[in-house]
Amino acid sequence: MDIPILKIEDFLIISFQNELSDHDLEELRENVLEHIKKTNAKGLVIDITALGIVDSFMARTLSSISDMAALLGTKTVIVGIQPAVALTLVELGLRIKWKLLTALNLEKGINLLRKSIESEKEIAHD
Amino acid sequence: MIGNEKLLEELTGLLEDNADQLKNQWVKEMTEMKLLEKLTPVEIEQQSSAIYDTCVLTIKNGNYDAAKKYAREMAKKGVLEAMTVDQIIMGMLKLRDVYGRFIFSKYQQEVTKLYKVLDIYEPIANRILNIVALAFVQERERVINEQQLAMLELSTPVLQIRDQILVVPLIGTIDSARAAQIVEQLLNSIVDTQASIVIIDITGVPVIDTAVANHLIKTIQASKMLGADTIITGISPANAQTLVSLGVDLSMMTTKGTLRSGMKLADEMLRIEIVEKV
Structure with a gap:
């Protein structure tokens, strides 16, 4: 299944619309990294608002996408985790990394990315 | 040798013929034990009739639907009026006593028949007692659960x-x-x-x-x-x-x-x- 990867300004946006198989996810990971390299995007937004179920494989893949993107110099924010999903993940014993960026919705996520990129620039200038 | 069905008929007939006596006896004994103090005379009358009807119906029909229905109503009422489990069970035990003694007095001349009637009566009476006590405890547990839930909601404002x-x-x-x-x-x-x-x-x-x-x-x-x-x-x-x-x-x-x-x-x-x- 092909998941569209959208580009707005310096950001890439992936929005999941339905459940993905493990294979789809692995494919997506490769595609995203290729895209990041091609477009030189500064930020990546992964929107999972539409997902009612997130299993541990998916959670791990998302986290690994974020780590890999970081190696390419791109910040990742995950947006739209549903309360029920958050509860399940926590109950599964899954711990997200504290440096992983998360936001309630797409708008907040993009703002958060901007802010975080800005503050890095400031540090670099200092 | 009289069949059980015939005996059952005879027993219900006896109970029906002596309805007033049974009701009054129960009320009298309950009053002596001070178990009816919270009730008005009208309520006592209703209670004794309800219990009597339930018992006779149960003995007559051989199923416990009436008893269950009565127990549920009684449980709700009992909890609302803060009756204790003790009071309810004492009341039911008294009822069992009153009917038991009534049966004894009626059949004391015919011992074999008495045993047979008791064989019919005892399990039913025990079962009714059991149903009422259970219903009462269940009702109480339900109320406790409800209150716990309500407390849980109250306890965490955001x-x-x-x-x-x-x-x-x-x-x-x-x-x-x-x-x-x-x-x-x-x-x-x-x-x-x-x-x-x-x-x-x-x-x-x-x-x-x-x-x-x-x-x-x-x-x-x-x-x-x-x-x-x-x-x-x-x-x-x-x-x-x-x-x-x-x-x-x-x-x-x-x-x-x-x-x-x-x-x-x-x-x-x-x-x-x-x-x-x-």
Whole structure:
């Protein structure tokens, strides 16, 4: 299944619309990294608002996408985790990394990315 | 040799013929035991009729639907009027007595028949007693559960004190049921209010052990997944000592001594956001 990867300004946006198989996810990971390299995007937004179920494989893949993107110099924010999903993940014993960026919705996520990129620039200038 | 069915008919006939005597006897004995003090004469009349009808119906039909229905009503009423289990069971035992003695007096000339009638009567009477007592206990448990749920809801307010700040003051002990309820309520509030900072104040939590710390970590994790940062405030010196001695790692938590300083920090965090957006 092909998941569209959208580009707005310096950001890439992936929005999941339905459940993905493990294979789809692995494919997506490769595609995203290729895209990041091609477009030189500064930020990546992964929107999972539409997902009612997130299993541990998916959670791990998302986290690994974020780590890999970081190696390419791109910040990742995950947006739209549903309360029920958050509860399940926590109950599964899954711990997200504290440096992983998360936001309630797409708008907040993009703002958060901007802010975080800005503050890095400031540090670099200092 | 008389068949059981015939005997049953005879027994119900006897009970029906002596309805008033049975009712009055029960009321008399109940009054002597001071079990009917809370009831008015009209209510006593209703009660004795209801019980009598139930018993006769049950003996007659051989099924316990009437008894179950009566027990349910009785249980609701009993709990509402704060009757004790003791009173209810005593009342039923008295009833069993009264009918038993009545049967004895009627059949004392024919011992074999008496045994047969008792064979019919005893299991039914026991079963009715059982049903009523059970219904009463179940009703009480239901009320207790309801109250517990209500208390749970009351015990964890989630307050919005600024546009993007939620405060959760926790008071009392936190067990897993309550912790689960807190997380759920908090997450829904985050979505509703679009909050980005949550302050959890645990001044009112008397003991914080590994389990409670674990619940807190889970809560913070779940909030983080919805994009809200959490500040914990109000850890008492005693609790701080316990947590460190237990080896609980809270290094990834933002903590502040008091709710006041926690709110200050939250304001600072938001102000940075506001300045940067401009």
